[in-house]
Amino acid sequence: TDYQATNWMAPSHILNGVAYEPFVKEITEATGGDVKFEIYSSGSLVPAPTTLQAVGDGVAQLGIVAASYTPSELPLSGLINDLAFLTRDDYAAAFALTEIGLMNPELVAEYGKHNTVFVGGYSTPIYNFFCMKPISDPASVRGLKIRTAGTAQNEWIAFLGATPVAVPMTDVYTGLERGSLDCTLSDPTNLEFGYKFWEIAKVVNRLPQGSSLGATYVYNKDFWAGLAPKDRRAILDLTGLALARAQVAYHQGVESALKGSAERGIAIMDPDPAMEAKLKEFQDGMLAGLAKRTMDARGIADPSPIIKQYIDLTTKWSGLLDGIDRNDPQALAKLVNEQIYSKLDENTFGLN
Amino acid sequence: MVKLVERLTRLLAWLAGLAVLLMMFHVMIDVLGKYLFSAPLPGTAEVVAAYYMIGAVFLPLAWVELSGGSIVVEVIYEKVPERAQKVMLILADIVSAVYYSVLAWFSWGVAKHAYKVNESVDGIWRITTWPAKFLLPFGFCLVVVVLVMRVFMGERNRMTTTHSAVEI
Amino acid sequence: MERLEIGFVGIFAILALIGIRVPIGVAMGATAFFGIWAMMGLGAAIGISKAIPFNLIGDWNLSAIPMFLFMGFVAVEAGLTRGLFGAARIFLARIPGGLASSTVFASALFGAASGSSVATSAAFSRIAIPEMLNSKYNPGLATGSVAAAGTLAALIPPSVLMIVYCLLVDSSINTLFIAGVVPGILTAIAFIVMITVRCMLNPNLAPRYVDTTSAAEKWALIRDAWPLPVVTFVVMGGIFTGAFTATESGAVGAFLACVIAAVRGKLNAPMLKRALVDTASGTSAIFMIVLGAALFARFVALATIPTWVMGFFDGYETMTIVILVCIILVVMGTFMEEISIMLLTMPVLVPLLNSHGVDLTWFGILVIKLMTIGLISPPVGMNVFVIKSALGDRVTLNQIFAGVTWFIVVDLFVLAALIAFPQISLWLPGMMGR
Numbered sequence: 001t002d003y004q005a006t007n008w009m010a011p012s013h014i015l016n017g018v019a020y021e022p023f024v025k026e027i028t029e030a031t032g033g034d035v036k037f038e039i040y041s042s043g044s045l046v047p048a049p050t051t052l053q054a055v056g057d058g059v060a061q062l063g064i065v066a067a068s069y070t071p072s073e074l075p076l077s078g079l080i081n082d083l084a085f086l087t088r089d090d091y092a093a094a095f096a097l098t099e100i101g102l103m104n105p106e107l108v109a110e111y112g113k114h115n116t117v118f119v120g121g122y123s124t125p126i127y128n129f130f131c132m133k134p135i136s137d138p139a140s141v142r143g144l145k146i147r148t149a150g151t152a153q154n155e156w157i158a159f160l161g162a163t164p165v166a167v168p169m170t171d172v173y174t175g176l177e178r179g180s181l182d183c184t185l186s187d188p189t190n191l192e193f194g195y196k197f198w199e200i201a202k203v204v205n206r207l208p209q210g211s212s213l214g215a216t217y218v219y220n221k222d223f224w225a226g227l228a229p230k231d232r233r234a235i236l237d238l239t240g241l242a243l244a245r246a247q248v249a250y251h252q253g254v255e256s257a258l259k260g261s262a263e264r265g266i267a268i269m270d271p272d273p274a275m276e277a278k279l280k281e282f283q284d285g286m287l288a289g290l291a292k293r294t295m296d297a298r299g300i301a302d303p304s305p306i307i308k309q310y311i312d313l314t315t316k317w318s319g320l321l322d323g324i325d326r327n328d329p330q331a332l333a334k335l336v337n338e339q340i341y342s343k344l345d346e347n348t349f350g351l352n
Numbered sequence: 353m354v355k356l357v358e359r360l361t362r363l364l365a366w367l368a369g370l371a372v373l374l375m376m377f378h379v380m381i382d383v384l385g386k387y388l389f390s391a392p393l394p395g396t397a398e399v400v401a402a403y404y405m406i407g408a409v410f411l412p413l414a415w416v417e418l419s420g421g422s423i424v425v426e427v428i429y430e431k432v433p434e435r436a437q438k439v440m441l442i443l444a445d446i447v448s449a450v451y452y453s454v455l456a457w458f459s460w461g462v463a464k465h466a467y468k469v470n471e472s473v474d475g476i477w478r479i480t481t482w483p484a485k486f487l488l489p490f491g492f493c494l495v496v497v498v499l500v501m502r503v504f505m506g507e508r509n510r511m512t513t514t515h516s517a518v519e520i
Numbered sequence: 521m522e523r524l525e526i527g528f529v530g531i532f533a534i535l536a537l538i539g540i541r542v543p544i545g546v547a548m549g550a551t552a553f554f555g556i557w558a559m560m561g562l563g564a565a566i567g568i569s570k571a572i573p574f575n576l577i578g579d580w581n582l583s584a585i586p587m588f589l590f591m592g593f594v595a596v597e598a599g600l601t602r603g604l605f606g607a608a609r610i611f612l613a614r615i616p617g618g619l620a621s622s623t624v625f626a627s628a629l630f631g632a633a634s635g636s637s638v639a640t641s642a643a644f645s646r647i648a649i650p651e652m653l654n655s656k657y658n659p660g661l662a663t664g665s666v667a668a669a670g671t672l673a674a675l676i677p678p679s680v681l682m683i684v685y686c687l688l689v690d691s692s693i694n695t696l697f698i699a700g701v702v703p704g705i706l707t708a709i710a711f712i713v714m715i716t717v718r719c720m721l722n723p724n725l726a727p728r729y730v731d732t733t734s735a736a737e738k739w740a741l742i743r744d745a746w747p748l749p750v751v752t753f754v755v756m757g758g759i760f761t762g763a764f765t766a767t768e769s770g771a772v773g774a775f776l777a778c779v780i781a782a783v784r785g786k787l788n789a790p791m792l793k794r795a796l797v798d799t800a801s802g803t804s805a806i807f808m809i810v811l812g813a814a815l816f817a818r819f820v821a822l823a824t825i826p827t828w829v830m831g832f833f834d835g836y837e838t839m840t841i842v843i844l845v846c847i848i849l850v851v852m853g854t855f856m857e858e859i860s861i862m863l864l865t866m867p868v869l870v871p872l873l874n875s876h877g878v879d880l881t882w883f884g885i886l887v888i889k890l891m892t893i894g895l896i897s898p899p900v901g902m903n904v905f906v907i908k909s910a911l912g913d914r915v916t917l918n919q920i921f922a923g924v925t926w927f928i929v930v931d932l933f934v935l936a937a938l939i940a941f942p943q944i945s946l947w948l949p950g951m952m953g954r
């Protein structure tokens with residue numbers, strides 16, 4: 001049968017071109033044509049903020065969901081996305097998110113409440129500064145206008161004494177070009193693809209300012225329950241490789257973007273030690289207050305256990321990934337399947 | 353009843369106008385703050401998008417309908433006899449009423465849900481957005497009432513606004 | 521019924537509903553709802569109707585439109601346009617159809633500040649059309665020139681449509697911006713030539729202005745002309761220097777118009793209230809079409825119409841494909857909203873074009889040109905609707921569409937030139953080393 005998959009990214013974006021297109025073809029093959037998805041890209045079916053609701057309603061059976069768009073609907077996933085500001089290893093963040101999302105009953109229930117099933121997540125590469133002039137220590141960014149997105153980034157930039165500016169991503173390019181923005185926080189793949197910041201940025205400062213997390217594969221619950229168990233198994237077996245490929249594509253995208261930027265004469269600067277110390281100070285403070293402020297803002301029970309579990313999982317994954325070739329999707333997929341997907345029972349997972 | 357609906361229609365149109373004025377001032381203050389004091393007004397984009405735009409678009413629906421501001425194609429309408437024109441007007445009002453009822457019903461569900469989860473968007477400040485979602489069912493409901501009254505009461509009791517929404 | 525068949529029934533239903541005078545936005549939205557219901561069940565239809573409205577309208581990028589509308593309303597209500605066109609008449613009196621040509625000229629300049637073609641038409645519908653109608657211009661020429669000249673804003677950077685295109689096909693925004701300059705100027709010149717020739721051949725279209733004003737009066741008019749250029753200068757300057765986004769420049773422009781009106785003693789409460797309510801209801805009427813079109817685009821996508829269309833392209837030559845695509849986009853542009861068209865077609869077209877080695881910057885200019893034709897072509901032409909909603913009963917939709925026809929013909933010639941000579945688009949970016 002033909003189903004709909006909705007993706008608000010452009011067809012060429014990694015989370016679409018790498019994470020969706022080959023994946024849905026493999027699903028068709030592995031299920032013997034039982035499950036066939038048509039991909040609707042660039043939000044042409046539903047806009048990003050309503051993807052979760054639309055998948056729950058059955059407008060699409062599969063979709064990509066960023067919790068940052070719907071923190072009120074997904075308070076716990078939103079909390080984990082706040083924690084992404086601490087990310088040091090994007091592979092570990094992606095697989096930790098996937099593991100906690102599949103194994104933690106509260107997170108499973110959070111997606112279940114919206115008639116959806118979470119089956120895997122991504123992490124963008126680590127965010128850096130792209131600037132129009134060199135920056136080094138904290139004093140050098142004071143008063144600069146810096147484009148940010150999300151609470152953690154805003155507070156961090158304000159903490160530095162710079163001005164956080166919220167403009168749409170489409171205005172950042174011209175904003176930098178014409179001086180209404182001095183810097184933007186972004187993941188380095190945006191230098192080369194999409195917004196092509198390497199055409200205008202003068203400086204890339206590699207201060208590691210967290211990543212952004214999201215759910216790569218969210219299924220409609222009725223659709224999931226209606227699949228034959230062997231088809232559910234087939235999809236689960238394919239997901240680890242698909243997630244690994246996306247992270248590898250991100251990783252290689254960063255390398256290619258930085259190499260190309262350097263060739264274009266953009267200065268690639270390592271972070272200044274004083275700046276790193278300042279960042280550490282901010283991150284510690286943020287972590288200490290996160291549980292309480294999430295409780296206050298979202299009206300949920302104390303999420304401290306989830307914070308701890310996620311952070312432990314990122315440490316665990318960093319360890320597991322030690323010695324694995326990060327350019328080899330098959331090796332990564334083997335690890336992810338061992339740790340996660342082989343432990344899921346296709347006869348019960350996502351059905352309660 | 354007619355009087356009440358008329359008054360409500362006018363009130364919502366004025367509120368929509370107020371949203372436009374507030375949008376201008378809010379954005380102005382943000383611009384001034386950004387360039388004179390290096391301190392933009394946090395949440396401007398979010399408030400403009402979630403409140404002023406929503407208010408300006410959905411509140412004046414009934415007013416637009418009453419003042420003949422809806423955009424229609426009259427190629428066929430102009431060429432048929434008066435009796436057929438009357439039938440077309442009623443049919444068009446019924447189709448519009450059905451469409452707006454559908455939107456009113458579902459947007460009410462969306463608004464109730466947003467209220468339940470205390471919906472907000474994260475910016476430099478956290479902006480609560482659920483109240484704006486109630487503007488949609490509100491605006492849609494009133495235009496349905498206006499359309500239904502026009503279908504049943506016909507020309508005799510046709511309500512009109514003081515001036516066309518689109519006059520120069 | 522198959523989805524595709526339901527899709528064709530839906531397109532027929534929309535035309536029928538529009539025919540019986542159902543508002544266009546309602547016709548599209550209602551068809552989409554019931555069509556999706558028929559294809560995928562009630563749940564999906566409800567899901568789409570819940571997902572779209574708030575997020576579509578609640579968009580910071582679209583908020584430039586009410587601001588530019590309001591700026592125009594205030595400028596007209598406070599009489600700020602009179603002086604400018606008084607001066608324009610003096611300078612352009614000798615040229616047949618001078619006011620229409622100066623509208624094109626001014627729109628091109630203003631379009632270099634405004635990223636939105638609809639907003640540009642909205643601003644000039646309030647400024648230029650009353651002046652032309654008062655000068656006994658043919659209503660079709662008066663409204664057609666504003667509708668068509670507004671589209672220059674999409675071709676001359678900055679341009680919302682170009683940004684959307686670049687995001688969809690993943691190509692350089694900057695390069696496409698630079699590539700749009702020459703085609704934009706070429707279009708403006710072609711419009712002015714067409715207006716001048718037509719008015720020379722048929723002087724009734726635009727009665728020649730008989731200049732009886734004394735030198736002193738001329739000076740008074742020119743002195744009186746300052747407010748609008750000041751507003752435009754600030755708006756444009758803000759955008760060119762990157763200081764303002766479109767919404768910000770709209771708000772600053774509107775605020776400035778209010779201040780100037782107040783200084784000249786023309787600002788009062790009833791006028792302000794009227795301008796505000798008119799702005800809101802104009803915005804509402806336009807966005808109800810945008811909403812209907814957005815729902816309809818989902819219906820078309822789910823009905824697999826784009827895939828069906830692209831099935832035709834198997835095994836054709838590159839140039840044939842480009843020309844066929846242009847024809848299809850012109851046809852889609854007649855009845856669909858422009859961003860929705862790009863959302864629907866680009867994902868299908870880009871792999872096809874890449875496999876044929878088509879330059880996506882050149883193709884982008886063609887697409888933007890095609891979209892600007894769609895903005896003014898009947899039956900669904902956003903720029904025309906904006907003018908209609910600004911003018912109310914003074915002109916009929918038919919008159920505007922009739923007036924626009926000549927501009928569409930010129931547009932098609934320019935398009936042919938752009939297809940035949942890619943250098944028109946690619947020369948300037950090449951010069952600048954891109």
Ligand code: NA
Nearest residue numbers: 631673676678
């Ligand atoms: Na422009």
Ligand code: NA
Nearest residue numbers: 853854894900
């Ligand atoms: Na059109």
